[in-house]
Amino acid sequence: MENIIVFCETRNGELCDVSLELVTKARLLAEELGCKVDAIVIGKEVSSLSKTLFEYGINRVFCADDERLSEYLTLPYTRIVTSVVAEQHPQIFLAGATNVGRDLAPRVAAELQCGLTADCTELRIGECEDTAGVKHENILLQIRPNFVGNQLTTIVSTSSRPQMATMREGVVSKQRVDNPVAGEIITINTQSLLTEEDFAVSILKREVEARKSNLKGAKVVVAGGYGVGSRENFELLYRLAELLHGEVGSTRAAVDAGYCDHSTMIGQTGVTVRPKLYIAVGISGQVQHTVGMEKSGTIISINRDPEAPINKIADYVIVGDARECVTHLIDQLSK
Numbered sequence: 001m002e003n004i005i006v007f008c009e010t011r012n013g014e015l016c017d018v019s020l021e022l023v024t025k026a027r028l029l030a031e032e033l034g035c036k037v038d039a040i041v042i043g044k045e046v047s048s049l050s051k052t053l054f055e056y057g058i059n060r061v062f063c064a065d066d067e068r069l070s071e072y073l074t075l076p077y078t079r080i081v082t083s084v085v086a087e088q089h090p091q092i093f094l095a096g097a098t099n100v101g102r103d104l105a106p107r108v109a110a111e112l113q114c115g116l117t118a119d120c121t122e123l124r125i126g127e128c129e130d131t132a133g134v135k136h137e138n139i140l141l142q143i144r145p146n147f148v149g150n151q152l153t154t155i156v157s158t159s160s161r162p163q164m165a166t167m168r169e170g171v172v173s174k175q176r177v178d179n180p181v182a183g184e185i186i187t188i189n190t191q192s193l194l195t196e197e198d199f200a201v202s203i204l205k206r207e208v209e210a211r212k213s214n215l216k217g218a219k220v221v222v223a224g225g226y227g228v229g230s231r232e233n234f235e236l237l238y239r240l241a242e243l244l245h246g247e248v249g250s251t252r253a254a255v256d257a258g259y260c261d262h263s264t265m266i267g268q269t270g271v272t273v274r275p276k277l278y279i280a281v282g283i284s285g286q287v288q289h290t291v292g293m294e295k296s297g298t299i300i301s302i303n304r305d306p307e308a309p310i311n312k313i314a315d316y317v318i319v320g321d322a323r324e325c326v327t328h329l330i331d332q333l334s335k
């Protein structure tokens with residue numbers, strides 16, 4: 001059976017976490033399918049990264065080692081990935097749902113005339129029946145939040161190959177295999193593959209904004225929603241997070257209301273977190289938010305509505321006013 005191919009993104013010469021998470025997920029899918037996982041890595045001096053990929057169970061690494069490709073460039077990256085995928089005919093192609101993956105994957109899908117599900121939060125192997133009543137087995141179930149309502153949607157590609165998806169960062173834990181694979185490095189000849197036209201765009205200057213917080217790696221997250229009520233009340237969450245050595249997160253509704261910065265947003269279009277403790281203050285628990293935090297260790301919900309959907313996934317529920325409860329917690333913890 002054909003393999004799975006993962007596009008592995010690099011930053012500053014290192015493999016990105018999302019790529020190692022994807023490789024781990026791809027390995028689990030491949031075990032079910034009885035196939036192997038290959039990777040594509042593009043950049044300057046990237047061949048040395050293959051060793052790490054073999055430790056994650058990758059079978060073959062397609063390497064495009066070229067100093068002109070040290071930074072992501074749409075046209076040459078698309079050409080390289082499209083050419084490998086067209087030649088290898090994988091049954092599944094995966095990329096991270098990052099800025100790069102969101103730029104690259106749709107172009108590869110368009111070139112290969114395949115479907116693509118963006119921003120998946122879960123991938124599984126299963127079966128389905130199409131509209132003509134034909135049953136499909138061993139198909140990739142591509143799961144992501146719906147655009148409207150509190151629902152998850154499963155999308156399948158029954159007719160086009162490869163089945164293509166981008167997956168959110170942080171939804172799977174990266175995991176090495178017990179014994180590294182004696183894998184193979186396949187060198188891509190970029191000199192013959194790429195043309196001058198592929199380099200029509202060049203990066204003149206790059207400015208990187210430093211992260212304001214370490215939300216993704218935090219052990220404790222105090223997250224506030226629209227129910228927090230004001231920017232002033234949100235300051236209390238920062239105090240509580242400080243006492244618990246944690247970080248502050250938020251919902252889209254809280255960001256839209258101007259209570260907090262966009263960089264704190266958790267969920268489908270924000271950061272994915274999996275802390276040991278997640279305190280959800282004034283958050284209703286819509287799926288677009290919960291996909292970004294449901295794998296947290298212990299979840300405490302503070303909400304004045306006992307029927308709020310988040311209470312169904314919470315380990316502890318405190319029914320009460322956000323400001324009152326948070327002030328009380330701060331007082332107690334300060335003692």
Ligand SMILES: Cc1cc2nc3c(=O)[nH]c(=O)nc-3n(C[C@H](O)[C@H](O)[C@H](O)COP(=O)(O)OP(=O)(O)OC[C@H]3O[C@@H](n4cnc5c(N)ncnc54)[C@H](O)[C@@H]3O)c2cc1C
Nearest residue numbers: 225226227251252253267268269270282284288289304322
């Ligand atoms: C395509 C798309 C992508 C999206 N992406 C994201 C995303 O990444 N992240 C995200 O968070 N959302 C996202 N959303 C929005 C999401 O659907 C919800 O609208 C949002 O998560 C709701 O935020 P909330 O829970 O803060 O607000 P609400 O749904 O308004 O809930 C407020 C909660 O506060 C409680 N409350 C009110 N007053 C108090 C009080 N005084 N004390 C205690 N509790 C109180 C209420 O009972 C309620 O449960 C997205 C939506 C779409 C369509």
